[in-house]
Amino acid sequence: MSIFSSLFTRKKNKNKGKPTEEELFKQQDIPKQYYSQVEKNKKLLEELFKGTFDFKCEPIKIGGHKAYLTYLSTMTDKNELSNRVIQVATNHPTGISFNNMIEMRELYFPSVDFKVAENFHRVVWAVLNGEALIMVDGFNEALSLGIGLPEQRAISEPSTQTIIRGPKDGFVEGLPVNILLVRKRLKNPRLKFEIYQMGRDSKTNVALGYINDIANEDLLKEVRERLNKIDVGALLDSGNVEEFIVDKTITPFPLVYNTERPDSICGHLLEGKMAIFVDGSPFVLTVPTLFVDFFQASEDYYQPFIMSSFVRLVRYSSFMIALLFPSLYVAISTFHHELMPTQLLISVQAQREGVPFPAVIEIIIMELSFEVLREAGVRMPRVVGQTVSIVGALVIGQAAVEAGLVSNVLVIVVAFTAIASFVSPIYSFSIATRLLRFVVIFSAAFMGLYGVLLFLIIMVIHLVSLRSFGIPYLAPVAPFQPRNQDDVFVRVPIWLNKNRPSYLYPKSPVRSEENNQPSPPDQPVGGQK
Amino acid sequence: MKNILVEKLSLWQLFILIFIFEIGNAAVVSTGNDANQDAWIAIGLAMVFGMGLALMYYFMLSRLPGKNLFEIFQFCFGKWMGGLLTLLYILYFLYIASRVLRDFCELIVSFIFEETPIEFIAITMVIVIVYMLYLGLEVMGRTSEVFMPYFFSFIIIIGIAVFISGEMEFENLFPILGDGFKPVLKAVFPQLLTFPFGELIAFTMIIPYTSKFKKAKKITLLAVMASGIMLIYNAVLQITTLGVDMRARSNFPLLSSAREISLLEFIERVDLVVVFIVMFGIIIKVSVFFYGALKGLELISNRPYRMYVVPIGAIIAFISVKISDNFAEHIEEGLIVVPLFMHVPFQLLLPLMILPVLLWKTRKSKEGRK
Numbered sequence: 072m073s074i075f076s077s078l079f080t081r082k083k084n085k086n087k088g089k090p091t092e093e094e095l096f097k098q099q100d101i102p103k104q105y106y107s108q109v110e111k112n113k114k115l116l117e118e119l120f121k122g123t124f125d126f127k128c129e130p131i132k133i134g135g136h137k138a139y140l141t142y143l144s145t146m147t148d149k150n151e152l153s154n155r156v157i158q159v160a161t162n163h164p165t166g167i168s169f170n171n172m173i174e175m176r177e178l179y180f181p182s183v184d185f186k187v188a189e190n191f192h193r194v195v196w197a198v199l200n201g202e203a204l205i206m207v208d209g210f211n212e213a214l215s216l217g218i219g220l221p222e223q224r225a226i227s228e229p230s231t232q233t234i235i236r237g238p239k240d241g242f243v244e245g246l247p248v249n250i251l252l253v254r255k256r257l258k259n260p261r262l263k264f265e266i267y268q269m270g271r272d273s274k275t276n277v278a279l280g281y282i283n284d285i286a287n288e289d290l291l292k293e294v295r296e297r298l299n300k301i302d303v304g305a306l307l308d309s310g311n312v313e314e315f316i317v318d319k320t321i322t323p324f325p326l327v328y329n330t331e332r333p334d335s336i337c338g339h340l341l342e343g344k345m346a347i348f349v350d351g352s353p354f355v356l357t358v359p360t361l362f363v364d365f366f367q368a369s370e371d372y373y374q375p376f377i378m379s380s381f382v383r384l385v386r387y388s389s390f391m392i393a394l395l396f397p398s399l400y401v402a403i404s405t406f407h408h409e410l411m412p413t414q415l416l417i418s419v420q421a422q423r424e425g426v427p428f429p430a431v432i433e434i435i436i437m438e439l440s441f442e443v444l445r446e447a448g449v450r451m452p453r454v455v456g457q458t459v460s461i462v463g464a465l466v467i468g469q470a471a472v473e474a475g476l477v478s479n480v481l482v483i484v485v486a487f488t489a490i491a492s493f494v495s496p497i498y499s500f501s502i503a504t505r506l507l508r509f510v511v512i513f514s515a516a517f518m519g520l521y522g523v524l525l526f527l528i529i530m531v532i533h534l535v536s537l538r539s540f541g542i543p544y545l546a547p548v549a550p551f552q553p554r555n556q557d558d559v560f561v562r563v564p565i566w567l568n569k570n571r572p573s574y575l576y577p578k579s580p581v582r583s584e585e586n587n588q589p590s591p592p593d594q595p596v597g598g599q600k
Numbered sequence: 601m602k603n604i605l606v607e608k609l610s611l612w613q614l615f616i617l618i619f620i621f622e623i624g625n626a627a628v629v630s631t632g633n634d635a636n637q638d639a640w641i642a643i644g645l646a647m648v649f650g651m652g653l654a655l656m657y658y659f660m661l662s663r664l665p666g667k668n669l670f671e672i673f674q675f676c677f678g679k680w681m682g683g684l685l686t687l688l689y690i691l692y693f694l695y696i697a698s699r700v701l702r703d704f705c706e707l708i709v710s711f712i713f714e715e716t717p718i719e720f721i722a723i724t725m726v727i728v729i730v731y732m733l734y735l736g737l738e739v740m741g742r743t744s745e746v747f748m749p750y751f752f753s754f755i756i757i758i759g760i761a762v763f764i765s766g767e768m769e770f771e772n773l774f775p776i777l778g779d780g781f782k783p784v785l786k787a788v789f790p791q792l793l794t795f796p797f798g799e800l801i802a803f804t805m806i807i808p809y810t811s812k813f814k815k816a817k818k819i820t821l822l823a824v825m826a827s828g829i830m831l832i833y834n835a836v837l838q839i840t841t842l843g844v845d846m847r848a849r850s851n852f853p854l855l856s857s858a859r860e861i862s863l864l865e866f867i868e869r870v871d872l873v874v875v876f877i878v879m880f881g882i883i884i885k886v887s888v889f890f891y892g893a894l895k896g897l898e899l900i901s902n903r904p905y906r907m908y909v910v911p912i913g914a915i916i917a918f919i920s921v922k923i924s925d926n927f928a929e930h931i932e933e934g935l936i937v938v939p940l941f942m943h944v945p946f947q948l949l950l951p952l953m954i955l956p957v958l959l960w961k962t963r964k965s966k967e968g969r970k
Contacts, residue, residue, distance in 0.1 A: 406712075406713075407712075407872075409869050410868075410869050410871070410872060412865060412866050412868060414865075415866075518724070519712070519713070520712075520872050520875070521708060521712065521713070521721075521724075521875070521879075524875070524876055524879055525724055525725075525728060528728055528743070528747075528879075528880065528883065529728055529731060531743055531746050531747065532728070532731055532732045532735065532739060532743050534746075535739050535742035535743050535745075535746065536735040536736075536739045543742065545742065545746065548745070548746060549741075549742035549743070549745035549746045550610055550612075550613070550741075550742055550745065551610075551612055551613075551745050
């Protein structure tokens with residue numbers, strides 16, 4: 072595994088082991104010391120949360136001890152708080168005494184999720200996470216009770232990767248729910264989730280999920296290292312994490328896969344990849360990512376394999392169409408008329424007659440207006456959606472042709488290209504094609520088909536030079552690995568796909584050993600002869 | 601020496617590189633014209649001799665596993681003499697790279713962009729090659745892996761398409777050996793043996809970097825054979841489509857043959873496909889020679905070769921433009937002067953002279969180890 076050693080020596084990890092939780096608020100100059108005199112702590116907390124209306128610090132009595140109940144009223148569940156904490160505490164103002172926090176919790180709040188906060192950073196962290204904090208006088212620890220308000224969107228169908236057959240649930244914004252969706256599918260004790268806190272100001276929870284006996288140890292180490300290195304103001308979406316962990320930033324191609332579908336994440340985990348969940352984002356990342364991942368939809372595995380193989384080939388060709396169709400039009404209609412059959416040439420040229428622009432200007436105008444239309448369609452308020460689509464279709468399609476600004480053939484070219492660019496199952500990949508399309512158009516306008524070929528070769532050189540976490544981006548096509556071809560251009564039936572892809576160096580390379588090809592029974596059914 | 605990365609090629613990549621390298625420009629320019637309708641026999645014969653050459657090169661490399669040709673020079677003749685030999689080979693490689701590049705420029709300028717200056721084509725091609733070599737040998741291997749299926753199938757498809765179009769006349773192949781063996785031999789030596797098969801000498805800079813050196817011998821021979829068969833197929837295609845005279849007169853017979861294709865009144869003028877084959881073949885061929893020269897520079901100056909990629913690339917583009925004034929001159933040099941005065945010494949004589957020294961030196965060092 073020489074590729075790893077060369078890759079991994081490049082970075083030295085500054086903070087080994089568990090990175091952030093202990094030093095949560097170090098950068099913000101918040102003291103770490105927790106005092107056994109509860110008044111002191113209260114003062115510090117009140118100082119810190121000054122000017123916040125929802126910060127509550129109420130005196131209570133527990134087991135004869137003086138104590139403070141601290142929480143953010145906006146983030147805690149009021150019912151839970153009064154039923155399970157305040158009532159219990161006030162019902163036993165002089166109850167049984169206790170020696171430490173764990174004992175107290177066993178006596179008073181046995182049914183509540185808890186944590187012991189042994190320093191001030193943890194105390195602040197607990198309050199910020201919507202936990203109710205009990206600081207008792209005379210103890211140098213505090214008890215935090217998990218009664219946070221689980222306020223979030225219900226699990227619903229993913230909005231980006233819709234499928235016809237297969238599970239319809241999608242990830243939501245909450246990290247625990249997302250992990251639940253994966254755990255429900257993979258009942259495996261080896262499925263691990265490591266938690267990280269990132270972002271100086273946001274302290275976002277980030278979970279790294281993997282299956283211990285499948286994922287490669289070196290890869291895992293590299294992923295951990297890159298996650299540990301992240302030092303950022305705030306993480307608002309998994310897209311922010313993505314930018315920190317890619318191998319190479321100057322490339323139009325996405326080097327990290329993202330999906331809203333739990334089943335797709337499970338599939339990737341089972342291949343030996345790692346998943347990165349970011350709290351607050353319904354898009355979960357998987358690494359390492361390969362080019363071919365962007366052509367595999369999870370539905371491929373739920374439909375008959377012949378059909379999904381065909382669909383996959385359609386996807387690859389529509390990638391090429393989305394990339395090259397407009398530039399081929401420019402090249403052929405500007406430089407190489409002879410490549411078109413005469414009949415076709417005549418009808419194309421007849422249409423272009425009267426169009427005041429050269430083909431390249433024509434296509435740039437149309438492509439640009441399509442980009443504008445697409446962007447408007449994504450950003451605009453839903454209510455005005457119809458207006459834009461009517462205006463777009465009428466003005467850009469019909470009126471432009473009727474006014475003689477562009478030719479009919481060109482509208483067909485642009486429309487077909489646009490449709491083809493939506494075929495990619497992952498949106499972030501179609502962005503790459505969108506951008507590169509303009510580059511090829513210019514290249515074709517200057518150098519004709521020679522330019523298109525030059526562009527293609529340069530693009531492939533760029534693609535093969537990319538790596539995702541040390542794995543060649545174009546594997547298993549280049550470097551060619553005949554063993555891993557069973558799930559690339561076509562999908563073989565699941566009973567034939569017995570091995571995990573070896574380019575990920577999985578710890579256990581075999582999915583299933585048995586030859587379990589379905590076959591008709593040996594004896595005729597019903598005993599007839 | 602930390603920045604000098606050792607890159608590894610897989611055997612499959614080596615196979616593809618040799619295959620594309622051999623076909624490269626040999627498929628498009630007319631070769632073996634001396635043998636008339638028997639050009640394909642001449643190519644077959646040259647292929648056999650070429651396999652012999654490949655064996656010899658491999659034998660030289662296997663005496664000192666892991667060392668490339670230039671390191672062998674240094675081993676045999678010490679730093680100064682070895683350095684001088686290396687320098688000669690570097691110049692040879694650069695010259696051949698420029699010639700190959702010029703072939704392509706001429707093709708584009710005479711067939712597609714008649715009014716484009718040749719410098720433009722040379723520079724754009726060199727930019728691609730420089731980019732690829734800057735990223736390294738592995739990237740070159742993987743790039744050729746991606747394009748190999750198209751490269752291979754396009755050549756096959758052209759033949760089938762010409763056949764279906766009904767343009768092939770197999771009478772053109774007869775009489776077989778009508779003038780005896782003499783013209784065939786004349787075509788084989790020195791022209792066909794040295795171009796394309798002898799040019800394998802450039803792979804002495806690459807074969808040591810394959811991941812399984814021991815199996816590289818078999819792969820090299822297989823690749824030479826495969827490319828030889830492909831060239832035979834190609835020659836048969838050209839002879840049957842164009843006839844002997846037309847083929848000899850045509851500058852780019854494959855292109856002329858492809859122009860005969862007419863299928864369903866829709867697929868006509870598939871020049872683009874041929875240009876693609878040639879373009880990729882040329883890119884690989886130039887890159888391999890270029891890489892050999894760069895490796896030599898790396899050895900002489902003890903600096904990573906990436907430093908030299910851009911300046912040397914610019915030089916290649918310059919030489920390829922200035923090498924000759926017109927296509928006729930270029931081709932005449934290529935068919936008459938270069939094989940005898942450049943290919944033969946560098947591909948045959950020098951290695952044959954070095955071989956005994958190498959054998960003697962390695963024998964001594966092996967005894968010393970015992």
